[in-house]
Amino acid sequence: MLTKILIAVAAIVAVFAVIVAVQPSVFRVARSATVAAPPPVVFAQVNDFHNWAAWNPWGKIDPAMKQAYEGAPAGIGAIYTWSGNNEVGAGRMTIIDSRASDLIRVKLEFFKPLAGVSTAEFTFKPDGNQTTVTWSMFGEKNFMAKAVHLFMNMDKMIGGQFEKGLADMKTVVEAPFKS
Secondary structure (H helix, E strand, O other), X not given: OXXXXXXXXXXXXXXXXXXXXXXXXXXXEEEEEEEOOOHHHHHHHHHOHHHHHHOOHHHHHOOOOEEEEEEOOOOOOXXXXXXXXXXXXXXXXXXXXXXXXXXXXXXXXXXXXXOXXXXXXXXXXXXXXXXXXXXXXXXXXXXXXXXXXXXXXXXXXXXXXXXHHHHHHHHHHHHHHHO
């Protein structure tokens, strides 16, 4: 009887391992918003980590989160580190590419609760007197990340935070234009 139970458990584990192994090895989450401001104004909001406090959705999840800034004050080489509760974890962001009013690329290094590296990008497309800003995150998934993604909808979880952040950014950026 014990042998049959062990064989059944081993078969279940093997099937689960195969299901995990065949999952996509990359992920991508993206959200866009249209802001009633020209690209240079929206770009400046993202290119300087000091501005993120006004619209960063994870900062609202843990207002007691410790934050620090290093490197360049803005643009390539600017670094932002954080350490907070279990929902926001700990990590570092470094701006690795910054093309005025066009693109900002950020290396995301997560230390807690799970270690990992991803890339975030912001693109800015002019649309008349407005700018369409797209916030995306993408990266590779190792075996453990593939297993986690079977049970957690990353697009919904991360995408929902991107939507909140973009809505707050829109409010911040548009405020001077409404006066």
